[in-house]
Amino acid sequence: MENYDLIVIGGGPAGLAAAAAARENGVENILVLERDKEPGGILNQCIHNGFGLHTFQEELTGPEYAARFIEKVEKLDIPYLLNTMVMDITEDKIVTAMNREKGMFQLSAKAIILAMGCRERSRGALNIPGYRPAGIFSAGTAQRLVNMEGYMPGKEVVILGSGDIGLIMARRLTLEGAKVKVVAELMPYSGGLKRNIVQCLNDFDIPLKLSHTVVDIDGKDRVKSVTIAEVDADGKPIPGTEESYCCDTLLLSCGLIPENELSKNAGVALNPVTSGPIVNDALETSVEGIFACGNVLHVHDLVDYVTEEASNAGRHAAAYILKGAATDTRRISITPADGVRYTVPSCIRPGHMEETLTVRFRVGAIYKNSSIVTCFDGEPVNRRRRPVMAPGEMESIVLERKTLEKYPDLKEITIRIE
């Protein structure tokens, strides 16, 4: 069995940035495993502009952004295997993978970084009733068909879910000549970025119906029509509000699910809210030496944050590989409270943390003129006012090591909205 210092699972933006950071921090023997035919992950199908504003202060397309990291990984001479599916990971860090050339093979690693990204929620998971004809696509599948394979999925489209991919696809399909009739969103607010609502829907006069869902799909062979209805506060359709739209296509953009089947095999504990691993300030999972970053950890809307998080994971993995496991066992937990759905990370090792730590989280509803309150063992220590916060946009606070040093007995940090 071949041995590596570090194996990175997934060659998307997270995996590439993590591998690069690990090399820059002194790790020699690295391998990236990617199942697709090229590195870059989901970015390869995101041919729209808007990537890299934070990282490079310029607006790149998805493939352009990915190219910068592919170049970097190549310059750093980090090997990657493409068309290679990782099939299993064990707790003792044996990776089983497969491709055409090598067949099924096993590798061992001192550390592993999980960077497998996420998948889209399917119609089945949404329990949408009706027939099961052709013409129902998850928005990302449609995006791949249009942008990478050059095919049009349909001519008259209804979109369920106002997640970013759905919004981007509403614009894309319109530009390609299809008619997008409506975007229906179950929640009373959109799950996507504000700028996408403006640029992808408003600019094209595509109606967005909040608090609406699909209650029926008609068509035996191909979608013939889709019925949407308004929902009450519990998300239940209100009888009498049904409206039928003739269309041949239904796109679903109803959320992404971190892809953690491999993590589960390795015994990594998951957070039921994010469906991603529970990690500490080093982005290390419950299994020592296995780290996670990017969409496999929690769903990101901006690739810049993915890059930042992944570089941290790479740096911490390097420290683990070169200096060994953490020795100080003291832990401070970070707990989401009122209005905060989850935090990443969910615990800090005060004896090992870096100068600053960014804690990212999402809120559970729209908040206007509210504050993010940070409490140490129940006592508010910081309050930051924000004009608007929405579930679609990730929030963060920064904790400083020197602040925490003043609280040697601190057990729990809570973050809440007030």
Added chain:
Amino acid sequence: MYHDIIIIGAGVVGCAIARELSRYEADICVLEREEDVCCGASKANSAIIHAGYDALPGTLKAKFNVLGSQMMPRLAAELDIPFRPIGSLVVRTKDQPETLLEELLERGQKNGVPKLRILEQEELRRLEPNLAPDVVSALYAPTAAIVCPFHMTIAFAENACVNGAIFHLNTTVDRIEKAASGYDVHTDQGIFSGRVIINAAGVYADRFHNMVSADKLHITARRGEYQLFDKTAGNHVSHTIFQLPGKMGKGTLVTPTVHGNLLVGPTAEDTENKEGTNTTLEGLSSLAARASLSVVNLPMRQVITSFAGLRAHEDSGDFIIGEVSDAPGFIDVAGIESPGLSSAPAIGAEVAGLAAELLSLKKKQDFVSTRTGICRPSELSLEQRNDLIRKQPAYGNIVCRCEMVSEGEIIDAIHRPLGARSLDGVKRRVRAGMGRCQGGFCSPRVMEILAREVPMDMLAVTKSGGRSGIVCGYNKEL
């Protein structure tokens, strides 16, 4: 086109009959309106090989179910059909009288079901920790089994095909007329003449029967809706858990599937629409509550898909199998609702025997009785798997990430007898697209493989034949 025997319908029943008939020297053809076999009730059911205690003694349902269940283990080995005799439990809750289980036990014994016994609390809880608190005892039937209904139907069809039966897919029967010797079957692909007609058209069997007989049948489509759970929920129960008929009708079952998922359903609702395989808001939202009468803690967030099937319920309530008295040479296999899947092997043998007698057919010398299914690399050892990949690198390329299906398996599914021609055809044969992402990841890749291997244009690739095309044109072409 002239044939000795024409079978209408390529569901599990039609295909089982075709397979048994292909033992004889005869010219057999099967007419099916869909683009593949196994597109009717046979693809959307509970996939249980029932032990046989349900039907009333003396009925055809009881007879063929028990026979079929006995035949299954051998047949599964012969035809390489995924089959697991996991046993079933009919559970009784504390508000239901004990006599109900005893009656069922007695009925089963009369029907000839072996090894039935009643389990009390302690043993029951040990077997199934997730049973509802109100469950107090159960009828245990160790011979009940789960099967893959697609593979079962496809196995029959492939084996029939290899033994000379001809399948005309995409061929819809419109009407049947009595001819000088036998019948003329009019279809959208021309007229097929046959000496013996076997009517295995599922919910439409009454229509064809009524064209040739004065003694009318009437079949009602009775919809059953299901939810299928992710494999992570596959061990929630380890037996098929039935409920006794009660306040909420015939009861909802919870069962593992042969592929390791968990299945919950069905509902029961009569519909006028014989094409009504849609799921409904009411149906789907009722399942969790119904199932919770017998099984608790169902992880509803793990549902990956839902579907509905139509039972072919004939007014008499029993199977109708045999030559129609006022239509010689016309054999009905009608009203085959549950336990039709379990009974199919025995019905196949019975009906083939009937037709052979009518035509005085002789058995073939060179009948091939076995069939090997599509290679399942996941069941091979590492060395065997790597041998396979060295010979055929396509087995090293995973196309469906959820079910870990390789390109090699998909190519095999396309090129074998009666091979897959659509995404659903591939899905039923090798499970690509059957997993938790429901084809979100692999459909574009499977489309490409279909287009290359069949070969056909990408625009001609369909989900399930006919007008179920997936993409409608090239970019900027609209």
